[in-house]
Amino acid sequence: MKEMGKRLKGLRESMGLSQMKMAEILGLKQPSINRYEQGTATPTVENLRKYADYFDVSMDYIFARTDHPEGKLYAHQPKALAGNREMRQFIELCFDPGSPYNERLKETMLRMLEEMQE
Numbered sequence: 001m002k003e004m005g006k007r008l009k010g011l012r013e014s015m016g017l018s019q020m021k022m023a024e025i026l027g028l029k030q031p032s033i034n035r036y037e038q039g040t041a042t043p044t045v046e047n048l049r050k051y052a053d054y055f056d057v058s059m060d061y062i063f064a065r066t067d068h069p070e071g072k073l074y075a076h077q078p079k080a081l082a083g084n085r086e087m088r089q090f091i092e093l094c095f096d097p098g099s100p101y102n103e104r105l106k107e108t109m110l111r112m113l114e115e116m117q118e
Contacts, residue, residue: 003064005039011055011062012037026050 012022012033019033026033028047035041043051052059057069094105 001039001042003039004043004062005037007062007064008033008043008051009037011051011057015055025054 012019017025019037020030022028023030023033026047027050032041032043032047036043036047048059048062051057052062055069058066060066061069090101093099094101096102
């Protein structure tokens with residue numbers, strides 16, 4: 001139970017979500033999220049499926065049977081990123097040739113490549 005709790009907490013924290021926000025997203029109460037993460041309570045199968053679907057990870061990952069979030073039916077593409085309109089707009093700005101962000105992104109990428117080769 002402790003390992004599963006660590007995985008659930010890690011998934012939530014990887015998206016910068018509070019326990020309160022996670023509870024709201026999954027339709028649960030914050031104390032339930034806390035008990036799951038502490039390993040003092042076992043989530044129902046329905047709640048585990050909600051976690052897996054939201055974070056797009058396999059149940060094997062949640063149950064700590066593998067360290068790879070991808071599973072047979074999952075590609076680890078969290079819905080939180082897919083629906084983030086601000087991030088989508090930022091990416092579009094970065095790749096717009098007329099945008100000042102385009103040149104900054106290019107310079108940053110070139111600098112990163114140079115640092116990797118050193």
